[in-house]
Amino acid sequence: MNIQQQLLSTLPVLKVTDSLDKAIAFFADTTYSHIAVTDKKKFLGLLSVNDIACFEANKKVETYRYELETFSVDPKTSWLDVLEIFARNEANIIPVVKETGTVVGYYDLTDIVSVFIATPFFTEPGGILVVSKGIKDYSFSEIAQIVESNNTKLLGAFITNSQNDLIEITIKINSANLNEVIQSFRRYNYTIILGSNDDQFMEDLKERSDYLDKYLNV
Structure with a gap:
């Protein structure tokens, strides 16, 4: 089952040089649990909405690079494995990262569960x-x-x-x-x-x- 059509490519990706204010604004405007961070256009990790409450808003993302979570999927990951990664990391959004390290978008938990609900099992x-x-x-x-x-x-x-x-x-x-x-x-x-x-x-x-x-x- 191909889930690549569920890819969200309009959500932001932070750079490690960005201010944490950008992440705070993103979490304030959405209900997402994480946002991806890149360094020189390569995936570095994710900021968590739970962690960011403990960070100083005027700092750069770089300050907290060792606090980033590192889960992701690639475009070929099966929908069952994607669901498992959602559950294991208590996330409702997952970055999709190519072999080159480029973040091409995100999967939203709601969209992937809708694929599951549409299977013959249900x-x-x-x-x-x-x-x-x-x-x-x-x-x-x-x-x-x-x-x-x-x-x-x-x-x-x-x-x-x-x-x-x-x-x-x-x-x-x-x-x-x-x-x-x-x-x-x-x-x-x-x-x-x-x-x-x-x-x-x-x-x-x-x-x-x-x-x-x-x-x-x-």
């Missing part, structure tokens, strides 16, 4: 399963085989939790009749956390994500 009718198994014992190929052995199609699967050597996986299939699929997963020693039609589950998935609730009105 849009196609079907059923939802949440299963768990030992982190060393599961495989996505096995999950696909279990689903397809019951004459159903796998619409998507992703890891939703991982702790204490257990992995939790949310699965979407194209059938609301989950009984046979559930029994097959049990035969393969998966624990069934949830098995339901997707309507209420998808609402819960959208509404209860602490991270998305922080930045979006889903």
Whole structure:
């Protein structure tokens, strides 16, 4: 899935020689969490809205270069990896940086989540399963085989939790009749956390994500 059409190229990028006043004005006018900084037109890092409150407004960005965060993506980064970087850095904006170090724009969290919401995982009718198994014992190929052995199609699967050597996986299939699929997963020693039609589950998935609730009105 190509997300480059979501690239925002109109938002500012600071130079390391700029005054912090520019960053303060940017954060005052937007709800973004970060702004990119360059040195000699090469990406250097990001100023955070949380950090800048502790900085002196009349100083140059250069003064705080060692306080900059350094996450970014390149134009070829997949949308799933982009979402992971958003979550890992508690950001709602990510700079897109070419191999040359040039900042070509930003991805906005709202835009990337809209791409996710538009995937068949959310849009196609079907059923939802949440299963768990030992982190060393599961495989996505096995999950696909279990689903397809019951004459159903796998619409998507992703890891939703991982702790204490257990992995939790949310699965979407194209059938609301989950009984046979559930029994097959049990035969393969998966624990069934949830098995339901997707309507209420998808609402819960959208509404209860602490991270998305922080930045979006889903």
